[in-house]
Amino acid sequence: MFFRKFGEKLKSLFGGRKIDEAFFEELEDTLIEGDLGARLTDEIITELRETARKEKITEAADLQKRMKEILSGYIEAYADKPRKGHLTVYMILGVNGVGKTTSIAKMAKRFTSEGYKVLLAAGDTFRAAAVDQLDIHAERLGIRIVKQQMGSDPGAVIYDAITSALAQGDDLILADTAGRMHNKENLMKELQKMDKVIHARGIEDADYRKFLVIDATTGQNGVSQALLFNQAVKLDGIILTKYDSAAKGGALVQIGRTLGLPILFVCTGEKYDDIRPFDKEEFLTSLMGLE
Ligand SMILES: Nc1nc2c(ncn2[C@@H]2O[C@H](COP(=O)(O)OP(=O)(O)OP(=O)(O)O)[C@@H](O)[C@H]2O)c(=O)[nH]1
Ligand SMILES: [Mg+2]
Structure with a gap:
Protein backbone atom coordinates (compact mmCIF):
# COMPACT_ATOMS: atom_id res chain seq x y z
CA MET A 1 0.00 0.00 0.00
CA GLY A 73 18.72 -9.69 1.65
CA TYR A 74 19.38 -5.96 1.69
CA ILE A 75 17.11 -4.62 4.41
CA GLU A 76 16.20 -5.54 7.94
CA ALA A 77 13.92 -4.31 10.66
CA TYR A 78 15.55 -2.93 13.79
CA ALA A 79 14.94 -5.76 16.19
CA ASP A 80 16.00 -4.44 19.61
CA LYS A 81 13.45 -3.14 22.07
CA PRO A 82 14.33 -0.94 25.01
CA ARG A 83 14.34 -2.87 28.25
CA LYS A 84 11.82 -2.03 30.91
CA GLY A 85 13.17 -1.13 34.33
CA HIS A 86 16.38 0.08 32.75
CA LEU A 87 17.15 3.42 31.11
CA THR A 88 17.74 3.60 27.35
CA VAL A 89 18.38 6.82 25.44
CA TYR A 90 17.22 7.23 21.84
CA MET A 91 18.80 10.23 20.16
CA ILE A 92 16.76 11.32 17.17
CA LEU A 93 18.85 12.94 14.43
CA GLY A 94 18.22 14.33 10.99
CA VAL A 95 18.33 17.43 8.83
CA ASN A 96 15.79 20.22 8.89
CA GLY A 97 12.13 19.40 8.57
CA VAL A 98 12.38 15.64 8.03
CA GLY A 99 9.96 14.96 10.90
CA LYS A 100 12.14 14.40 13.97
CA THR A 101 9.91 16.14 16.50
CA THR A 102 6.71 14.66 15.09
CA SER A 103 8.21 11.17 15.06
CA ILE A 104 9.34 11.57 18.67
CA ALA A 105 5.78 12.40 19.69
CA LYS A 106 4.47 9.36 17.79
CA MET A 107 7.09 7.08 19.32
CA ALA A 108 6.41 8.49 22.77
CA LYS A 109 2.74 7.65 22.45
CA ARG A 110 3.45 4.21 21.09
CA PHE A 111 6.05 3.24 23.69
CA THR A 112 3.88 4.62 26.48
CA SER A 113 0.97 2.49 25.31
CA GLU A 114 3.30 -0.51 25.42
CA GLY A 115 3.96 0.19 29.08
CA TYR A 116 7.24 2.05 28.87
CA LYS A 117 7.89 5.06 31.09
CA VAL A 118 8.95 7.65 28.54
CA LEU A 119 10.67 11.00 29.06
CA LEU A 120 11.10 13.58 26.31
CA ALA A 121 14.28 15.68 26.14
CA ALA A 122 13.99 18.96 24.26
CA GLY A 123 17.51 18.80 22.84
CA ASP A 124 16.71 21.14 19.96
CA THR A 125 17.60 24.37 21.72
CA PHE A 126 18.39 26.11 18.47
CA ARG A 127 14.91 27.57 17.96
CA ALA A 128 12.47 28.63 20.66
CA ALA A 129 9.63 27.18 18.63
CA ALA A 130 11.29 23.76 18.70
CA VAL A 131 11.09 23.52 22.49
CA ASP A 132 7.47 24.72 22.40
CA GLN A 133 6.56 22.22 19.70
CA LEU A 134 7.81 19.27 21.76
CA ASP A 135 6.29 20.77 24.90
CA ILE A 136 2.85 20.89 23.28
CA HIS A 137 3.13 17.22 22.31
CA ALA A 138 4.24 16.33 25.85
CA GLU A 139 1.23 18.10 27.31
CA ARG A 140 -1.25 16.58 24.86
CA LEU A 141 0.13 13.10 25.41
CA GLY A 142 0.59 13.50 29.15
CA ILE A 143 4.27 12.60 28.91
CA ARG A 144 7.01 14.16 31.02
CA ILE A 145 9.48 16.50 29.34
CA VAL A 146 12.82 18.00 30.34
CA LYS A 147 13.58 21.31 28.68
CA GLN A 148 15.64 24.43 29.02
CA GLN A 149 15.40 27.79 27.38
CA MET A 150 16.35 28.39 23.79
CA GLY A 151 20.07 28.72 23.18
CA SER A 152 21.10 26.55 26.09
CA ASP A 153 23.56 23.72 25.61
CA PRO A 154 21.80 20.60 24.25
CA GLY A 155 24.30 18.52 26.22
CA ALA A 156 23.03 20.13 29.42
CA VAL A 157 19.45 19.27 28.48
CA ILE A 158 20.40 15.64 27.94
CA TYR A 159 22.33 15.62 31.19
CA ASP A 160 19.30 16.93 33.09
CA ALA A 161 17.02 14.50 31.31
CA ILE A 162 19.15 11.50 32.29
CA THR A 163 19.34 12.69 35.89
CA SER A 164 15.60 13.11 35.99
CA ALA A 165 14.89 9.80 34.26
CA LEU A 166 17.12 7.88 36.66
CA ALA A 167 15.44 9.54 39.62
CA GLN A 168 11.95 8.75 38.28
CA GLY A 169 12.73 5.23 37.09
CA ASP A 170 11.97 5.99 33.44
CA ASP A 171 12.70 3.37 30.79
CA LEU A 172 13.25 5.49 27.72
CA ILE A 173 14.42 9.00 26.89
CA LEU A 174 13.51 10.27 23.43
CA ALA A 175 15.87 13.15 22.71
CA ASP A 176 15.06 15.74 20.06
CA THR A 177 17.96 17.43 18.27
CA ALA A 178 18.38 20.51 16.09
CA GLY A 179 17.92 19.92 12.38
CA ARG A 180 20.58 22.14 10.98
CA MET A 181 22.33 21.25 7.77
CA HIS A 182 25.61 19.96 9.02
CA ASN A 183 28.99 19.48 7.59
CA LYS A 184 30.66 16.35 8.79
CA GLU A 185 33.16 18.00 11.15
CA ASN A 186 30.53 20.12 12.83
CA LEU A 187 28.16 17.25 13.24
CA MET A 188 30.84 15.02 14.61
CA LYS A 189 31.94 17.63 17.14
CA GLU A 190 28.41 18.29 18.34
CA LEU A 191 27.55 14.66 18.71
CA GLN A 192 30.82 13.72 20.33
CA LYS A 193 30.05 16.32 22.96
CA MET A 194 26.67 14.73 23.45
CA ASP A 195 28.24 11.28 23.66
CA LYS A 196 30.56 12.50 26.38
CA VAL A 197 27.70 13.88 28.44
CA ILE A 198 25.70 10.70 28.05
CA HIS A 199 28.62 8.48 29.01
CA ALA A 200 29.52 10.78 31.89
CA ARG A 201 26.03 10.21 33.22
CA GLY A 202 26.69 6.46 33.28
CA ILE A 203 24.77 5.39 30.19
CA GLU A 204 26.54 2.60 28.33
CA ASP A 205 26.83 2.40 24.57
CA ALA A 206 24.38 -0.48 24.44
CA ASP A 207 21.72 1.71 26.04
CA TYR A 208 22.38 4.71 23.86
CA ARG A 209 20.98 4.58 20.34
CA LYS A 210 21.16 7.04 17.47
CA PHE A 211 18.44 6.98 14.87
CA LEU A 212 18.38 9.04 11.72
CA VAL A 213 15.08 10.34 10.44
CA ILE A 214 14.79 10.29 6.65
CA ASP A 215 12.04 11.95 4.65
CA ALA A 216 10.85 9.40 2.08
CA THR A 217 10.02 12.11 -0.43
CA THR A 218 13.64 13.23 -0.74
CA GLY A 219 14.88 10.13 -2.53
CA GLN A 220 18.60 10.20 -3.23
CA ASN A 221 19.05 13.06 -0.78
CA GLY A 222 18.01 10.77 2.02
CA VAL A 223 20.71 8.33 0.99
CA SER A 224 23.34 11.10 1.12
CA GLN A 225 22.13 12.20 4.54
CA ALA A 226 22.39 8.66 5.86
CA LEU A 227 25.92 8.41 4.49
CA LEU A 228 26.99 11.69 6.10
CA PHE A 229 25.48 11.00 9.51
CA ASN A 230 26.73 7.45 9.57
CA GLN A 231 30.24 8.62 8.79
CA ALA A 232 30.10 11.28 11.47
CA VAL A 233 28.56 9.12 14.18
CA LYS A 234 27.78 5.45 13.99
CA LEU A 235 24.02 5.25 13.46
CA ASP A 236 21.93 2.42 14.86
CA GLY A 237 19.01 2.67 12.50
CA ILE A 238 16.63 4.64 10.34
CA ILE A 239 13.16 6.08 10.87
CA LEU A 240 11.38 6.77 7.60
CA THR A 241 8.79 9.55 7.49
CA LYS A 242 6.29 10.89 4.95
CA TYR A 243 5.70 7.47 3.46
CA ASP A 244 2.16 8.65 2.85
CA SER A 245 3.14 11.10 0.18
CA ALA A 246 6.05 9.10 -1.22
CA ALA A 247 5.54 7.04 -4.31
CA LYS A 248 8.93 5.36 -4.06
CA GLY A 249 10.84 3.46 -1.44
CA GLY A 250 14.05 2.58 -3.20
CA ALA A 251 16.13 4.94 -1.06
CA LEU A 252 15.46 2.77 1.94
CA VAL A 253 16.69 -0.30 0.09
CA GLN A 254 19.81 1.60 -0.92
CA ILE A 255 20.49 2.68 2.65
CA GLY A 256 20.04 -0.88 3.81
CA ARG A 257 22.34 -2.25 1.14
CA THR A 258 25.11 0.32 1.32
CA LEU A 259 25.10 1.11 5.04
CA GLY A 260 23.58 -2.01 6.51
CA LEU A 261 21.31 0.08 8.71
CA PRO A 262 18.10 -1.49 10.02
CA ILE A 263 14.77 0.34 9.95
CA LEU A 264 12.96 1.07 13.17
CA PHE A 265 9.72 2.81 12.25
CA VAL A 266 7.88 4.13 9.25
CA CYS A 267 5.58 7.12 9.53
CA THR A 268 2.67 7.63 7.20
CA GLY A 269 1.03 10.89 8.16
CA GLU A 270 0.82 13.70 10.67
CA LYS A 271 -1.37 12.05 13.30
CA TYR A 272 0.07 10.41 16.42
CA ASP A 273 -0.92 6.96 15.29
CA ASP A 274 0.57 7.30 11.82
CA ILE A 275 3.56 5.22 12.76
CA ARG A 276 4.34 1.55 12.69
CA PRO A 277 7.31 -0.71 13.19
CA PHE A 278 9.04 -1.56 9.94
CA ASP A 279 7.72 -4.79 8.50
CA LYS A 280 10.04 -6.07 5.79
CA GLU A 281 7.60 -8.50 4.26
CA GLU A 282 4.85 -5.91 3.99
CA PHE A 283 7.26 -3.28 2.67
CA LEU A 284 8.73 -5.49 -0.04
CA THR A 285 5.39 -6.91 -1.12
CA SER A 286 4.13 -3.38 -1.57
CA LEU A 287 7.33 -2.07 -3.15
CA MET A 288 7.38 -4.90 -5.68
CA GLY A 289 3.71 -4.61 -6.52
CA LEU A 290 3.13 -8.19 -5.41
CA GLU A 291 0.00 -7.56 -3.32
N1 LIG B 1 2.64 13.73 5.65
C1 LIG B 1 3.49 13.59 6.67
N2 LIG B 1 3.98 14.69 7.25
C2 LIG B 1 4.85 14.53 8.27
C3 LIG B 1 5.26 13.26 8.71
N3 LIG B 1 6.15 13.43 9.73
C4 LIG B 1 6.25 14.77 9.90
N4 LIG B 1 5.47 15.45 9.03
C5 LIG B 1 5.32 16.91 8.88
O1 LIG B 1 6.57 17.45 8.47
C6 LIG B 1 6.75 18.75 9.01
C7 LIG B 1 8.06 18.80 9.78
O2 LIG B 1 7.98 17.95 10.90
P1 LIG B 1 8.83 18.17 12.22
O3 LIG B 1 8.54 17.04 13.12
O4 LIG B 1 8.65 19.53 12.74
O5 LIG B 1 10.30 18.01 11.60
P2 LIG B 1 11.69 18.25 12.34
O6 LIG B 1 12.65 17.31 11.73
O7 LIG B 1 11.53 18.19 13.80
O8 LIG B 1 12.02 19.74 11.84
P3 LIG B 1 13.08 20.76 12.46
O9 LIG B 1 12.95 20.72 13.94
O10 LIG B 1 12.69 22.07 11.87
O11 LIG B 1 14.41 20.31 11.98
C8 LIG B 1 5.54 18.99 9.89
O12 LIG B 1 4.62 19.75 9.17
C9 LIG B 1 4.99 17.60 10.17
O13 LIG B 1 3.62 17.60 10.43
C10 LIG B 1 4.74 12.09 8.04
O14 LIG B 1 5.06 10.93 8.32
N5 LIG B 1 3.86 12.33 7.02
MG1 LIG C 1 12.00 19.54 15.28
Whole structure:
Protein backbone atom coordinates (compact mmCIF):
# COMPACT_ATOMS: atom_id res chain seq x y z
CA MET A 1 0.00 0.00 0.00
CA PHE A 2 2.90 2.38 0.63
CA PHE A 3 4.45 2.52 -2.76
CA ARG A 4 1.47 1.94 -4.93
CA LYS A 5 2.78 3.90 -7.86
CA PHE A 6 6.20 2.33 -8.01
CA GLY A 7 4.75 -1.08 -7.17
CA GLU A 8 2.18 -0.76 -9.90
CA LYS A 9 4.84 0.09 -12.38
CA LEU A 10 6.84 -2.99 -11.46
CA LYS A 11 3.74 -5.11 -11.47
CA SER A 12 2.84 -4.14 -15.02
CA LEU A 13 6.46 -4.42 -16.11
CA PHE A 14 6.79 -7.97 -14.83
CA GLY A 15 3.34 -9.04 -15.94
CA GLY A 16 2.63 -11.24 -18.98
CA ARG A 17 5.80 -10.87 -21.01
CA LYS A 18 8.90 -12.78 -21.95
CA ILE A 19 12.29 -11.79 -20.65
CA ASP A 20 14.29 -9.97 -23.29
CA GLU A 21 16.74 -7.09 -23.57
CA ALA A 22 13.92 -4.53 -23.67
CA PHE A 23 12.56 -5.93 -20.42
CA PHE A 24 15.86 -5.46 -18.61
CA GLU A 25 16.23 -1.96 -20.01
CA GLU A 26 12.77 -0.97 -18.84
CA LEU A 27 13.41 -2.54 -15.46
CA GLU A 28 16.63 -0.59 -15.16
CA ASP A 29 14.86 2.72 -15.87
CA THR A 30 12.12 1.89 -13.40
CA LEU A 31 14.54 1.03 -10.60
CA ILE A 32 16.53 4.21 -11.13
CA GLU A 33 13.30 6.20 -11.09
CA GLY A 34 12.35 4.40 -7.90
CA ASP A 35 15.45 5.77 -6.16
CA LEU A 36 17.41 2.56 -6.02
CA GLY A 37 20.46 4.33 -7.42
CA ALA A 38 22.61 3.39 -10.39
CA ARG A 39 24.97 1.03 -8.59
CA LEU A 40 22.35 -0.98 -6.80
CA THR A 41 20.18 -1.11 -9.91
CA ASP A 42 23.13 -2.52 -11.80
CA GLU A 43 23.73 -5.10 -9.12
CA ILE A 44 20.10 -6.21 -9.12
CA ILE A 45 19.85 -6.42 -12.91
CA THR A 46 23.08 -8.43 -13.12
CA GLU A 47 21.83 -10.86 -10.52
CA LEU A 48 18.45 -11.21 -12.25
CA ARG A 49 20.09 -11.86 -15.63
CA GLU A 50 22.24 -14.52 -14.02
CA THR A 51 19.25 -16.13 -12.30
CA ALA A 52 17.25 -16.13 -15.54
CA ARG A 53 20.13 -17.71 -17.45
CA LYS A 54 20.98 -20.34 -14.84
CA GLU A 55 17.44 -21.38 -14.14
CA LYS A 56 16.26 -21.00 -17.71
CA ILE A 57 13.52 -18.62 -16.66
CA THR A 58 11.76 -17.11 -19.66
CA GLU A 59 8.70 -15.41 -18.14
CA ALA A 60 9.29 -12.02 -16.52
CA ALA A 61 6.63 -12.83 -13.93
CA ASP A 62 8.82 -15.62 -12.61
CA LEU A 63 11.57 -13.12 -11.93
CA GLN A 64 9.43 -10.80 -9.83
CA LYS A 65 9.55 -13.01 -6.75
CA ARG A 66 13.26 -13.56 -7.27
CA MET A 67 13.80 -9.84 -7.22
CA LYS A 68 11.92 -9.58 -3.97
CA GLU A 69 14.21 -12.25 -2.54
CA ILE A 70 17.26 -10.30 -3.64
CA LEU A 71 15.94 -7.12 -2.00
CA SER A 72 15.04 -9.08 1.08
CA GLY A 73 18.72 -9.69 1.65
CA TYR A 74 19.38 -5.96 1.69
CA ILE A 75 17.11 -4.62 4.41
CA GLU A 76 16.20 -5.54 7.94
CA ALA A 77 13.92 -4.31 10.66
CA TYR A 78 15.55 -2.93 13.79
CA ALA A 79 14.94 -5.76 16.19
CA ASP A 80 16.00 -4.44 19.61
CA LYS A 81 13.45 -3.14 22.07
CA PRO A 82 14.33 -0.94 25.01
CA ARG A 83 14.34 -2.87 28.25
CA LYS A 84 11.82 -2.03 30.91
CA GLY A 85 13.17 -1.13 34.33
CA HIS A 86 16.38 0.08 32.75
CA LEU A 87 17.15 3.42 31.11
CA THR A 88 17.74 3.60 27.35
CA VAL A 89 18.38 6.82 25.44
CA TYR A 90 17.22 7.23 21.84
CA MET A 91 18.80 10.23 20.16
CA ILE A 92 16.76 11.32 17.17
CA LEU A 93 18.85 12.94 14.43
CA GLY A 94 18.22 14.33 10.99
CA VAL A 95 18.33 17.43 8.83
CA ASN A 96 15.79 20.22 8.89
CA GLY A 97 12.13 19.40 8.57
CA VAL A 98 12.38 15.64 8.03
CA GLY A 99 9.96 14.96 10.90
CA LYS A 100 12.14 14.40 13.97
CA THR A 101 9.91 16.14 16.50
CA THR A 102 6.71 14.66 15.09
CA SER A 103 8.21 11.17 15.06
CA ILE A 104 9.34 11.57 18.67
CA ALA A 105 5.78 12.40 19.69
CA LYS A 106 4.47 9.36 17.79
CA MET A 107 7.09 7.08 19.32
CA ALA A 108 6.41 8.49 22.77
CA LYS A 109 2.74 7.65 22.45
CA ARG A 110 3.45 4.21 21.09
CA PHE A 111 6.05 3.24 23.69
CA THR A 112 3.88 4.62 26.48
CA SER A 113 0.97 2.49 25.31
CA GLU A 114 3.30 -0.51 25.42
CA GLY A 115 3.96 0.19 29.08
CA TYR A 116 7.24 2.05 28.87
CA LYS A 117 7.89 5.06 31.09
CA VAL A 118 8.95 7.65 28.54
CA LEU A 119 10.67 11.00 29.06
CA LEU A 120 11.10 13.58 26.31
CA ALA A 121 14.28 15.68 26.14
CA ALA A 122 13.99 18.96 24.26
CA GLY A 123 17.51 18.80 22.84
CA ASP A 124 16.71 21.14 19.96
CA THR A 125 17.60 24.37 21.72
CA PHE A 126 18.39 26.11 18.47
CA ARG A 127 14.91 27.57 17.96
CA ALA A 128 12.47 28.63 20.66
CA ALA A 129 9.63 27.18 18.63
CA ALA A 130 11.29 23.76 18.70
CA VAL A 131 11.09 23.52 22.49
CA ASP A 132 7.47 24.72 22.40
CA GLN A 133 6.56 22.22 19.70
CA LEU A 134 7.81 19.27 21.76
CA ASP A 135 6.29 20.77 24.90
CA ILE A 136 2.85 20.89 23.28
CA HIS A 137 3.13 17.22 22.31
CA ALA A 138 4.24 16.33 25.85
CA GLU A 139 1.23 18.10 27.31
CA ARG A 140 -1.25 16.58 24.86
CA LEU A 141 0.13 13.10 25.41
CA GLY A 142 0.59 13.50 29.15
CA ILE A 143 4.27 12.60 28.91
CA ARG A 144 7.01 14.16 31.02
CA ILE A 145 9.48 16.50 29.34
CA VAL A 146 12.82 18.00 30.34
CA LYS A 147 13.58 21.31 28.68
CA GLN A 148 15.64 24.43 29.02
CA GLN A 149 15.40 27.79 27.38
CA MET A 150 16.35 28.39 23.79
CA GLY A 151 20.07 28.72 23.18
CA SER A 152 21.10 26.55 26.09
CA ASP A 153 23.56 23.72 25.61
CA PRO A 154 21.80 20.60 24.25
CA GLY A 155 24.30 18.52 26.22
CA ALA A 156 23.03 20.13 29.42
CA VAL A 157 19.45 19.27 28.48
CA ILE A 158 20.40 15.64 27.94
CA TYR A 159 22.33 15.62 31.19
CA ASP A 160 19.30 16.93 33.09
CA ALA A 161 17.02 14.50 31.31
CA ILE A 162 19.15 11.50 32.29
CA THR A 163 19.34 12.69 35.89
CA SER A 164 15.60 13.11 35.99
CA ALA A 165 14.89 9.80 34.26
CA LEU A 166 17.12 7.88 36.66
CA ALA A 167 15.44 9.54 39.62
CA GLN A 168 11.95 8.75 38.28
CA GLY A 169 12.73 5.23 37.09
CA ASP A 170 11.97 5.99 33.44
CA ASP A 171 12.70 3.37 30.79
CA LEU A 172 13.25 5.49 27.72
CA ILE A 173 14.42 9.00 26.89
CA LEU A 174 13.51 10.27 23.43
CA ALA A 175 15.87 13.15 22.71
CA ASP A 176 15.06 15.74 20.06
CA THR A 177 17.96 17.43 18.27
CA ALA A 178 18.38 20.51 16.09
CA GLY A 179 17.92 19.92 12.38
CA ARG A 180 20.58 22.14 10.98
CA MET A 181 22.33 21.25 7.77
CA HIS A 182 25.61 19.96 9.02
CA ASN A 183 28.99 19.48 7.59
CA LYS A 184 30.66 16.35 8.79
CA GLU A 185 33.16 18.00 11.15
CA ASN A 186 30.53 20.12 12.83
CA LEU A 187 28.16 17.25 13.24
CA MET A 188 30.84 15.02 14.61
CA LYS A 189 31.94 17.63 17.14
CA GLU A 190 28.41 18.29 18.34
CA LEU A 191 27.55 14.66 18.71
CA GLN A 192 30.82 13.72 20.33
CA LYS A 193 30.05 16.32 22.96
CA MET A 194 26.67 14.73 23.45
CA ASP A 195 28.24 11.28 23.66
CA LYS A 196 30.56 12.50 26.38
CA VAL A 197 27.70 13.88 28.44
CA ILE A 198 25.70 10.70 28.05
CA HIS A 199 28.62 8.48 29.01
CA ALA A 200 29.52 10.78 31.89
CA ARG A 201 26.03 10.21 33.22
CA GLY A 202 26.69 6.46 33.28
CA ILE A 203 24.77 5.39 30.19
CA GLU A 204 26.54 2.60 28.33
CA ASP A 205 26.83 2.40 24.57
CA ALA A 206 24.38 -0.48 24.44
CA ASP A 207 21.72 1.71 26.04
CA TYR A 208 22.38 4.71 23.86
CA ARG A 209 20.98 4.58 20.34
CA LYS A 210 21.16 7.04 17.47
CA PHE A 211 18.44 6.98 14.87
CA LEU A 212 18.38 9.04 11.72
CA VAL A 213 15.08 10.34 10.44
CA ILE A 214 14.79 10.29 6.65
CA ASP A 215 12.04 11.95 4.65
CA ALA A 216 10.85 9.40 2.08
CA THR A 217 10.02 12.11 -0.43
CA THR A 218 13.64 13.23 -0.74
CA GLY A 219 14.88 10.13 -2.53
CA GLN A 220 18.60 10.20 -3.23
CA ASN A 221 19.05 13.06 -0.78
CA GLY A 222 18.01 10.77 2.02
CA VAL A 223 20.71 8.33 0.99
CA SER A 224 23.34 11.10 1.12
CA GLN A 225 22.13 12.20 4.54
CA ALA A 226 22.39 8.66 5.86
CA LEU A 227 25.92 8.41 4.49
CA LEU A 228 26.99 11.69 6.10
CA PHE A 229 25.48 11.00 9.51
CA ASN A 230 26.73 7.45 9.57
CA GLN A 231 30.24 8.62 8.79
CA ALA A 232 30.10 11.28 11.47
CA VAL A 233 28.56 9.12 14.18
CA LYS A 234 27.78 5.45 13.99
CA LEU A 235 24.02 5.25 13.46
CA ASP A 236 21.93 2.42 14.86
CA GLY A 237 19.01 2.67 12.50
CA ILE A 238 16.63 4.64 10.34
CA ILE A 239 13.16 6.08 10.87
CA LEU A 240 11.38 6.77 7.60
CA THR A 241 8.79 9.55 7.49
CA LYS A 242 6.29 10.89 4.95
CA TYR A 243 5.70 7.47 3.46
CA ASP A 244 2.16 8.65 2.85
CA SER A 245 3.14 11.10 0.18
CA ALA A 246 6.05 9.10 -1.22
CA ALA A 247 5.54 7.04 -4.31
CA LYS A 248 8.93 5.36 -4.06
CA GLY A 249 10.84 3.46 -1.44
CA GLY A 250 14.05 2.58 -3.20
CA ALA A 251 16.13 4.94 -1.06
CA LEU A 252 15.46 2.77 1.94
CA VAL A 253 16.69 -0.30 0.09
CA GLN A 254 19.81 1.60 -0.92
CA ILE A 255 20.49 2.68 2.65
CA GLY A 256 20.04 -0.88 3.81
CA ARG A 257 22.34 -2.25 1.14
CA THR A 258 25.11 0.32 1.32
CA LEU A 259 25.10 1.11 5.04
CA GLY A 260 23.58 -2.01 6.51
CA LEU A 261 21.31 0.08 8.71
CA PRO A 262 18.10 -1.49 10.02
CA ILE A 263 14.77 0.34 9.95
CA LEU A 264 12.96 1.07 13.17
CA PHE A 265 9.72 2.81 12.25
CA VAL A 266 7.88 4.13 9.25
CA CYS A 267 5.58 7.12 9.53
CA THR A 268 2.67 7.63 7.20
CA GLY A 269 1.03 10.89 8.16
CA GLU A 270 0.82 13.70 10.67
CA LYS A 271 -1.37 12.05 13.30
CA TYR A 272 0.07 10.41 16.42
CA ASP A 273 -0.92 6.96 15.29
CA ASP A 274 0.57 7.30 11.82
CA ILE A 275 3.56 5.22 12.76
CA ARG A 276 4.34 1.55 12.69
CA PRO A 277 7.31 -0.71 13.19
CA PHE A 278 9.04 -1.56 9.94
CA ASP A 279 7.72 -4.79 8.50
CA LYS A 280 10.04 -6.07 5.79
CA GLU A 281 7.60 -8.50 4.26
CA GLU A 282 4.85 -5.91 3.99
CA PHE A 283 7.26 -3.28 2.67
CA LEU A 284 8.73 -5.49 -0.04
CA THR A 285 5.39 -6.91 -1.12
CA SER A 286 4.13 -3.38 -1.57
CA LEU A 287 7.33 -2.07 -3.15
CA MET A 288 7.38 -4.90 -5.68
CA GLY A 289 3.71 -4.61 -6.52
CA LEU A 290 3.13 -8.19 -5.41
CA GLU A 291 0.00 -7.56 -3.32
N1 LIG B 1 2.64 13.73 5.65
C1 LIG B 1 3.49 13.59 6.67
N2 LIG B 1 3.98 14.69 7.25
C2 LIG B 1 4.85 14.53 8.27
C3 LIG B 1 5.26 13.26 8.71
N3 LIG B 1 6.15 13.43 9.73
C4 LIG B 1 6.25 14.77 9.90
N4 LIG B 1 5.47 15.45 9.03
C5 LIG B 1 5.32 16.91 8.88
O1 LIG B 1 6.57 17.45 8.47
C6 LIG B 1 6.75 18.75 9.01
C7 LIG B 1 8.06 18.80 9.78
O2 LIG B 1 7.98 17.95 10.90
P1 LIG B 1 8.83 18.17 12.22
O3 LIG B 1 8.54 17.04 13.12
O4 LIG B 1 8.65 19.53 12.74
O5 LIG B 1 10.30 18.01 11.60
P2 LIG B 1 11.69 18.25 12.34
O6 LIG B 1 12.65 17.31 11.73
O7 LIG B 1 11.53 18.19 13.80
O8 LIG B 1 12.02 19.74 11.84
P3 LIG B 1 13.08 20.76 12.46
O9 LIG B 1 12.95 20.72 13.94
O10 LIG B 1 12.69 22.07 11.87
O11 LIG B 1 14.41 20.31 11.98
C8 LIG B 1 5.54 18.99 9.89
O12 LIG B 1 4.62 19.75 9.17
C9 LIG B 1 4.99 17.60 10.17
O13 LIG B 1 3.62 17.60 10.43
C10 LIG B 1 4.74 12.09 8.04
O14 LIG B 1 5.06 10.93 8.32
N5 LIG B 1 3.86 12.33 7.02
MG1 LIG C 1 12.00 19.54 15.28
